[in-house]
Amino acid sequence: MLNQKNVPFIVKSVSGHPRVENERDVLKRFQTRTPYLRPLVDEIQDPAEPTTILLKHLESDLLEASIQKPLNKREIQYVTKRVLQALSVIHEDGYVHTDVKPNNIFVNFKKEQEAVRFSDVQLGDLGGSYPQDSEWATSGTLVGAPIWSSPEVIMETPWNTATDIWSFGTLVISLLYGGDFNIFRPKTVRYGDETYNLEVVKSQFRYFGPFPPKITEIFNAETLTSIVRLMELIPPETMTPFRFITEREVAKEDREFVLRIMHMDWRDRPTAKELLQDEWFHVG
CATH class of the missing domain: 1.10.510.10 (Transferase(Phosphotransferase) domain 1)
Structure with a gap:
């Protein structure tokens, strides 16, 4: 998927499963401490459920x-x-x-x-x-x-x-x-x-x-x-x-x-x- 600046990113969203929410929380904790984790770019707030996160796209x-x-x-x-x-x-x-x-x-x-x-x-x-x-x-x-x-x-x-x-x-x-x-x-x-x-x-x-x-x-x-x-x-x-x-x-x-x-x-x-x-x- 592309954002408004035509930069591709990965969308993750799974209803009723904690993996996406957990990945969001883990990345928020660690991604500023190393460039070698694929980072969280953003989170879609509306709708709030299910948790939907945007991750950096790599080739x-x-x-x-x-x-x-x-x-x-x-x-x-x-x-x-x-x-x-x-x-x-x-x-x-x-x-x-x-x-x-x-x-x-x-x-x-x-x-x-x-x-x-x-x-x-x-x-x-x-x-x-x-x-x-x-x-x-x-x-x-x-x-x-x-x-x-x-x-x-x-x-x-x-x-x-x-x-x-x-x-x-x-x-x-x-x-x-x-x-x-x-x-x-x-x-x-x-x-x-x-x-x-x-x-x-x-x-x-x-x-x-x-x-x-x-x-x-x-x-x-x-x-x-x-x-x-x-x-x-x-x-x-x-x-x-x-x-x-x-x-x-x-x-x-x-x-x-x-x-x-x-x-x-x-x-x-x-x-x-x-x-x-x-x-x-x-x-x-």
């Missing part, structure tokens, strides 16, 4: 851009650094995005052909963002898309800002391979099938497991029983650890960066602020 999203042409190394660093900067701001106040994935990262393109094709990168779709001390988080409510979600989310245990870091790591892997690739996408079942989430967790376990023994400190008996069953389903000889992926497939420095992020125990993952200081962003 594309990261999923579509990666399908059109896989990102080069500099582009991956450029994009992911800005996503981390957005996450570091909301995490500072204990907020969790819950749905970090390529089609929620919006981009504009440079007019001239350069090593990095993007002029703007903004993380969007904050309708499902909640504080880590909210009932959503502390009760282990399922959030986000399973193939981008952390193990603790899929197993419906309490989650916090560290779940965004897992999703961020999954994003990095996706961009390294290019296109619509997702390392955890099940090959034998479809989204919505009863066993879909289980297949996702099994893939997470195959690449980045096992869970360390110290998880007994944070998971209840029911969850621990589920983990034991998972270990029985995937014996050591059937695992395909990401650390063994060859340099022909993923460059050594990229593989090591991913391994610093993707820990099954959320307490072992670095924060967004820590990742922003990682040497990987300076590797050519």
Whole structure:
């Protein structure tokens, strides 16, 4: 849609659902603190119901851009650094995005052909963002898309800002391979099938497991029983650890960066602020 100055924007309005109102409130809280969140432009006051917000329009999203042409190394660093900067701001106040994935990262393109094709990168779709001390988080409510979600989310245990870091790591892997690739996408079942989430967790376990023994400190008996069953389903000889992926497939420095992020125990993952200081962003 265009406004009176012929500037395009996105209209969001959903009757009887809190996501739009929540996105408005979250953006009002954070958008002045970082240029890397897709901002709220305005809100339609008449009619007051349902809540209707106007968001900045960007030309594309990261999923579509990666399908059109896989990102080069500099582009991956450029994009992911800005996503981390957005996450570091909301995490500072204990907020969790819950749905970090390529089609929620919006981009504009440079007019001239350069090593990095993007002029703007903004993380969007904050309708499902909640504080880590909210009932959503502390009760282990399922959030986000399973193939981008952390193990603790899929197993419906309490989650916090560290779940965004897992999703961020999954994003990095996706961009390294290019296109619509997702390392955890099940090959034998479809989204919505009863066993879909289980297949996702099994893939997470195959690449980045096992869970360390110290998880007994944070998971209840029911969850621990589920983990034991998972270990029985995937014996050591059937695992395909990401650390063994060859340099022909993923460059050594990229593989090591991913391994610093993707820990099954959320307490072992670095924060967004820590990742922003990682040497990987300076590797050519």
